[in-house]
Amino acid sequence: xxxxxxxxxxxxxxxxxxxxxxxxxxxxxxxxxxxLSNASALLNQFLEDVNWVGFYIWKNDELVLGPFQGLPxxxxxxxxxxxxGTAVKEQITMRIENVHHFPGHIACDSASQSxxxxxxxxxxxxxxxxDIDSPSLNRFDEVDQTYxxxxxxxxxxxx
Numbered sequence: 719x720x721x722x723x724x725x726x727x728x729x730x731x732x733x734x735x736x737x738x739x740x741x742x743x744x745x746x747x748x749x750x751x752x753x754l755s756n757a758s759a760l761l762n763q764f765l766e767d768v769n770w771v772g773f774y775i776w777k778n779d780e781l782v783l784g785p786f787q788g789l790p791x792x793x794x795x796x797x798x799x800x801x802x803g804t805a806v807k808e809q810i811t812m813r814i815e816n817v818h819h820f821p822g823h824i825a826c827d828s829a830s831q832s833x834x835x836x837x838x839x840x841x842x843x844x845x846x847x848x849d850i851d852s853p854s855l856n857r858f859d860e861v862d863q864t865y866x867x868x869x870x871x872x873x874x875x876x877x
Contacts, residue, residue: 733865755785762787770851800824
C-alpha cells in the first residue's frame with residue numbers, strides 16, 4: 719500500500735520525496751485516467767493550504783475537466799481564457815498571486831485566492847494543464863513552481 723510520509727520542514731526535500739512517491743505510485747501503470755487521478759490525489763495529500771488540485775485535458779481546441787480533488791469545477795475552458803487557457807496559449811507556467819487581479823479569471827470556486835497552472839506538453843503537443851488553487855493569497859512561490867514543473871515532467875511518461 720502506498721503511503722505519503724510526513725513533512726520534514728524542508729520544502730525542497732519534501733518535494734524531492736514527492737517526486738519519488740509519484741514515480742513509485744505510477745510505475746508499471748499506463749492508464750492515463752488512473753495515473754492522473756492518483757497524481758491529483760497525491761498532490762492534494764502533499765500540498766498544504768490548497769482547495770483544488772487537478773487536471774484539464776486539451777480536447778477539440780479547449781480544456782476539458784479531468785481527474786481532480788476538490789469541489790465541482792468548470793467543465794470546459796476556452797483557449798486563451800482564464801489562467802488555465804492562458805497557460806495553454808502562452809505555454810508557460812502561470813503563478814498568480816491574486817486571481818482577482820488576473821484579467822478574465824474564471825471563478826469556479828469563490829474561495830480561491832491564488833493559483834498555479836503548469837502546462838503539460840507531451841511529444842511537443844499540449845496535453846493539458848495541472849491546475850492548483852489556494853484559498854490564500856500568494857500561496858505559490860518559486861520553489862513550488864520549480865517542483866510542480868518537475869512533477870509534470872515526471873508525470874508525462876505515465877500519460
